Amino acid sequence: MTAPPQPIRRSDARPPTPPAVGVRLAGTGHALPETRLTNADLERVLDTSDEWIVQRTGIRERRVCRRERGEGVHSLALDAARAALADARVDPADLDLVILSSVTGDTLVPATSCRIAADLGADRAGAFDLAAACSGFVYGLNIAHDLIRGGAYRTICVIGCDAMSRIVDPSDRRTVILFGDAAGAAVLRPTDDTSKGVLAQCMHADGSRWRDLYLPHSRLDIPDGDDPDDTPLHCLRMRGREVYKFAVITFSDLIDETLAKAGLVADDIDLFIAHQSNARILESARERFGLPEQKMYVNIDRYGNSSAGSVPLCLSELRAAGRVGDGNLVMFVAFGAGLTWASSLWRV
Numbered sequence: 001m002t003a004p005p006q007p008i009r010r011s012d013a014r015p016p017t018p019p020a021v022g023v024r025l026a027g028t029g030h031a032l033p034e035t036r037l038t039n040a041d042l043e044r045v046l047d048t049s050d051e052w053i054v055q056r057t058g059i060r061e062r063r064v065c066r067r068e069r070g071e072g073v074h075s076l077a078l079d080a081a082r083a084a085l086a087d088a089r090v091d092p093a094d095l096d097l098v099i100l101s102s103v104t105g106d107t108l109v110p111a112t113s114c115r116i117a118a119d120l121g122a123d124r125a126g127a128f129d130l131a132a133a134c135s136g137f138v139y140g141l142n143i144a145h146d147l148i149r150g151g152a153y154r155t156i157c158v159i160g161c162d163a164m165s166r167i168v169d170p171s172d173r174r175t176v177i178l179f180g181d182a183a184g185a186a187v188l189r190p191t192d193d194t195s196k197g198v199l200a201q202c203m204h205a206d207g208s209r210w211r212d213l214y215l216p217h218s219r220l221d222i223p224d225g226d227d228p229d230d231t232p233l234h235c236l237r238m239r240g241r242e243v244y245k246f247a248v249i250t251f252s253d254l255i256d257e258t259l260a261k262a263g264l265v266a267d268d269i270d271l272f273i274a275h276q277s278n279a280r281i282l283e284s285a286r287e288r289f290g291l292p293e294q295k296m297y298v299n300i301d302r303y304g305n306s307s308a309g310s311v312p313l314c315l316s317e318l319r320a321a322g323r324v325g326d327g328n329l330v331m332f333v334a335f336g337a338g339l340t341w342a343s344s345l346w347r348v
């Protein structure tokens with residue numbers, strides 16, 4: 001005879017309230033390939049000029065991985081993560097999570113972050129790759145921050161890395177001049193100082209604009225309007241002018257939206273760390289908000305647009321130069337393929 005069903009009883013236990021913790025940027029680091037590709041190098045192989053590139057983009061040189069040396073997202077991201085862990089004085093074994101933001105990972109399966117976690121010695125860490133193109137690091141920062149603030153995780157390494165040289169068509173002067181390879185990483189940890197961490201954040205996407213920046217793997221991926229005979233597979237395709245217009249408007253709107261969420265004005269922000277897409281795009285945002293030059297960091301002249309690597313590379317350079325002070329208000333902003341755009345406003 002089966003026992004009569006017992007009434008289901010709710011547990012008296014309440015879910016634990018998340019601890020009120022702050023989140024701090026405990027350490028940062030970056031890594032770059034040694035090989036420089038200058039505008040003069042490009043002039044020799046393409047119908048372009050140093051003058052055109054500098055005037056339209058502000059870029060003078062970029063770094064590129066050498067595949068034959070084994071360089072790629074895995075090696076760059078690993079070096080950047082090691083530098084960030086050393087800076088934070090954190091033992092890799094203490095990492096709870098490794099997030100790699102990248103659209104050029106060495107392998108799709110497994111996620112490149114899994115190999116990086118293993119090579120770091122982060123034996124008990126979870127790991128996943130995050131694909132939000134140039135916005136990837138800022139997405140990762142927001143996610144990691146909230147996981148720590150929620151109390152579920154303590155130590156997270158967020159890496160932004162892209163080896164764009166892998167996916168640009170070397171014969172396409174519209175894209176090859178723009179992109180470079182780089183990695184940057186940040187280690188996030190909880191702190192008793194609850195004033196530290198994200199004050200406001202935004203993450204957006206508009207997939208209806210996917211055609212503006214895409215990478216076709218088969219003829220079926222090529223949208224109407226793009227000539228299949230003039231669209232090489234496995235190479236980035238970009239409608240530069242469309243992306244430019246989108247970026248100029250989005251940058252300003254995103255900054256406005258983030259400031260409004262935090263109840264602040266642009267003058268209150270000590271430093272804007274923006275995705276290095278084009279010096280003219282950064283300049284127009286700076287002018288729109290009347291910011292002095294030192295508040296909007298620019299290193300695109302040296303590295304080009306390194307996609308997800310660009311924001312953490314700036315952050316790492318700025319911290320190394322002592323320009324990110326304790327208690328500063330720092331706003332990260334980025335946009336990219338998707339189209340995606342994201343911001344993260346921190347008290348560091």
Ligand code: ACO
Binds near residue numbers: 048057213239305337
């Ligand atoms: N050298 C010389 N001439 C060139 C080059 C070059 N490298 N590239 C294009 N041109 C020519 C074009 O063929 C065109 O010639 P035409 O008028 O005879 O047809 C002319 O220059 C103007 O071309 P546009 O594409 O209209 O040039 P524009 O002023 O828009 O500048 C650029 C191009 C620099 C790509 C710009 O549109 C831009 O920066 N867009 C944003 C791109 C961006 O940020 N992309 C990254 C997004 S982030 C991510 O997720 C990857």
